Amino acid sequence: DQQVKQNSPSLSVQEGRISILNCDYTNSMFDYFLWYKKYPAEGPTFLISISSIKDKNEDGRFTVFLNKSAKHLSLHIVPSQPGDSAVYFCAASVDQAGTALIFGKGTTLSVSS
Amino acid sequence: KAGVTQTPRYLIKTRGQQVTLSCSPISGHRSVSWYQQTPGQGLQFLFEYFSETQRNKGNFPGRFSGRQFSNSRSEMNVSTLELGDSALYLCASSLLRTGSTSTDTQYFGPGTRLTVL
Numbered sequence: 632d633q634q635v636k637q638n639s640p641s642l643s644v645q646e647g648r649i650s651i652l653n654c655d656y657t658n659s660m661f662d663y664f665l666w667y668k669k670y671p672a673e674g675p676t677f678l679i680s681i682s683s684i685k686d687k688n689e690d691g692r693f694t695v696f697l698n699k700s701a702k703h704l705s706l707h708i709v710p711s712q713p714g715d716s717a718v719y720f721c722a723a724s725v726d727q728a729g730t731a732l733i734f735g736k737g738t739t740l741s742v743s744s
Numbered sequence: 745k746a747g748v749t750q751t752p753r754y755l756i757k758t759r760g761q762q763v764t765l766s767c768s769p770i771s772g773h774r775s776v777s778w779y780q781q782t783p784g785q786g787l788q789f790l791f792e793y794f795s796e797t798q799r800n801k802g803n804f805p806g807r808f809s810g811r812q813f814s815n816s817r818s819e820m821n822v823s824t825l826e827l828g829d830s831a832l833y834l835c836a837s838s839l840l841r842t843g844s845t846s847t848d849t850q851y852f853g854p855g856t857r858l859t860v861l
Contacts, residue, residue: 674748674836674852674853675834728775728838730777730836730840731777731792731800732779732850733789736786
C-alpha cells in the first residue's frame with residue numbers, strides 16, 4: 632500500500648508562471664516531509680522540507696505547504712524557470728533523523744519558455 | 745567537499761549471480777541509506793547503516809544485505825539475482841548529528857544501474 636502518493640505523473644507550466652506539485656499521505660505518524668528534484672542520470676537533490684509542526688516553509692522560489700488534517704502537502708515554485716524541468720519527489724519520514732524516507736512515485740515537471 | 749560516490753555506475757549480471765555495490769559517503773557523514781528505484785515501484789528504502797550497525801530496514805527479502813565499515817563506506821549485496829532486481833540503486837548519506845533535534849538532509853549519489861539478464 633502506497634503511503635505517499637503523487638497522483639499527477641506530469642505537469643506542464645509556462646516560464647514565469649506558478650508550478651504547484653501535490654502530494655498526499657496516509658500515515659499519520661509521518662513527522663517530516665521533504666521534496667527532492669531529480670534530473671536524468673543523477674541522484675535526487677534535496678529541495679525543501681517541512682516539519683509536521685509547521686504549515687508552511689519557504690526558501691527562495693520554493694514554498695511547501697502542509698495540511699495535516701487533509702494529509703496533503705504541496706510544493707509551489709514561483710516563478711517557474713526552464714531549469715526547473717525535472718522529476719519531483721515527495722518524501723516522508725516517521726524518524727526524526729529522516730534517513731529512512733518513504734517516497735512518492737514522482738511528478739515530471741516541464742517548464743516551457 | 746566531494747559528494748556521495750557510488751561504484752560501479754553500471755553493471756550487467758545474469759539471474760542467479762550475486763552482486764556487490766559500493767558507496768562512499770560525504771566526508772564526515774556517518775549515516776548511509778540505500779534505496780532501489782524501479783519504474784513500477786518508484787524509490788523504495790532498503791536499509792540504513794550508522795556506526796557500522798543497521799539502524800533501519802525496509803521491506804525487502806533477505807537476499808538484500810548491506811554493511812558499513814569503520815570509515816562509513818558502505819556496501820550492499822544482492823544474492824541470487826532475479827530479473828526484477830534490475831533497478832537503479834541509490835545511496836544517500838547524512839551527518840546524523842548525535843542529540844540533534846532537527847532532521848539532517850540526505851545527499852544522494854548518482855546511483856548504480858543494475859541490469860539482470
